[in-house]
Amino acid sequence: MQEHQTDQLSDLNLQADSDLRQSLGASVKWSKFIAITVFIFCIIFIILGIMASSVFEQLIHKLPSDKARFFKDFPAGIFAAVIFVICGAIGFVYYFLYNFSAKIKTALLTEDQESFNTGFNSLKIFFIVSTVVSILFLLSSIISLF
Amino acid sequence: MEENSILPELSLQENSKTNIASVAQWAFISAIVGFISLAISAYNTFSIKAPDLGDPTLNNTNQGGRIFGFLVTAGISLLLNITLLNAATNIKKGLTTTDQGHFNYGMSKLATYFQITGILLIIALVIVALAVLIIFMAGFGAA
Numbered sequence: 543m544q545e546h547q548t549d550q551l552s553d554l555n556l557q558a559d560s561d562l563r564q565s566l567g568a569s570v571k572w573s574k575f576i577a578i579t580v581f582i583f584c585i586i587f588i589i590l591g592i593m594a595s596s597v598f599e600q601l602i603h604k605l606p607s608d609k610a611r612f613f614k615d616f617p618a619g620i621f622a623a624v625i626f627v628i629c630g631a632i633g634f635v636y637y638f639l640y641n642f643s644a645k646i647k648t649a650l651l652t653e654d655q656e657s658f659n660t661g662f663n664s665l666k667i668f669f670i671v672s673t674v675v676s677i678l679f680l681l682s683s684i685i686s687l688f
Numbered sequence: 689m690e691e692n693s694i695l696p697e698l699s700l701q702e703n704s705k706t707n708i709a710s711v712a713q714w715a716f717i718s719a720i721v722g723f724i725s726l727a728i729s730a731y732n733t734f735s736i737k738a739p740d741l742g743d744p745t746l747n748n749t750n751q752g753g754r755i756f757g758f759l760v761t762a763g764i765s766l767l768l769n770i771t772l773l774n775a776a777t778n779i780k781k782g783l784t785t786t787d788q789g790h791f792n793y794g795m796s797k798l799a800t801y802f803q804i805t806g807i808l809l810i811i812a813l814v815i816v817a818l819a820v821l822i823i824f825m826a827g828f829g830a831a
Contacts, residue, residue, distance in 0.1 A: 559788065559792070561792045561796070562791070562792050562795055564796075565792065565795040565796040565798070565799040566795065566799070568796075568799035568802070568803060569795070569798055569799040569802050572799070572802035572803045572805070572806040573802050575806050575809075576802065576805055576806050576809060579809050579813070655701060655704075658704055659701070659703045659704050659707060662704055662707035662708050662711060663707045665707075665711050666707050666710040666711045666714065669710075669711055669714035669715055669718060670710075670714050672718065673714050673717050673718040673721060676718060676721045676722070676725070677721055679725070680721055680724060680725050680728070683725070683728050684728065687728070687731070687732075
């Protein structure tokens with residue numbers, strides 16, 4: 543088993559040496575901070591969205607019936623739902639960044655190759671999703687130019 | 689426990705290499721998209737005229753504010769995207785040529801990218817906290 547593993551690694555000369563461990567340690571620390579901050583912001587925005595939708599609903603009731611007719615077709619809950627969906631999507635993307643930091647931390651502490659692979663797989667998914675979203679925003683801004 | 693002795697130092701297996709190569713590839717695309725977005729933002733700032741506010745001093749202030757805002761955003765965006773591009777190209781080079789130096793440099797740049805993003809997030813948090821504090825103080829002052 544040991545010989546098999548060593549053979550498998552012998553042609554891949556890159557190692558997680560002390561420099562790389564230091565860089566990965568810094569990446570782990572900062573990516574965890576970023577992910578947790580984003581999670582907290584998402585939760586705050588969801589709470590604010592729920593509060594704002596209830597305030598919005600009260601304001602609609604105070605409006606004269608002819609002016610409130612437009613808002614009657616637009617339920618106040620939809621505002622909170624939109625914020626919930628957006629924050630949920632952002633939280634889902636940043637979960638992969640959090641997973642990267644958690645798995646790489648485990649890999650660095652326990653020398654677990656599986657965690658190392660899973661961590662970089664999560665970072666890959668994070669970059670793919672965030673890049674695709676950036677491309678969509680870029681396309682919409684290009685379209686808006688014409 | 690035996691696994692630990694087999695792998696005294698983490699090595700890059702083929703699976704890890706594929707994942708890291710994909711990370712580098714997508715980071716590269718992300719940086720390029722960032723540069724294109726910056727170019728479009730520059731076009732919007734400098735070529736599209738600001739809405740006429742009537743008073744010429746207000747128009748100048750409005751245009752000045754737009755340019756200042758763009759310069760700050762451009763500086764941050766350039767810093768982030770150059771770091772990300774550096775990380776992506778060095779990681780890619782390290783993997784294709786099996787050069788530990790390039791690979792380590794790329795990984796350190798990736799760490800720097802996360803560090804810059806984190807610091808910007810802290811600055812944003814401080815600004816938001818100050819804004820909330822000012823709003824509350826103004827609210828209490830009015831009451």
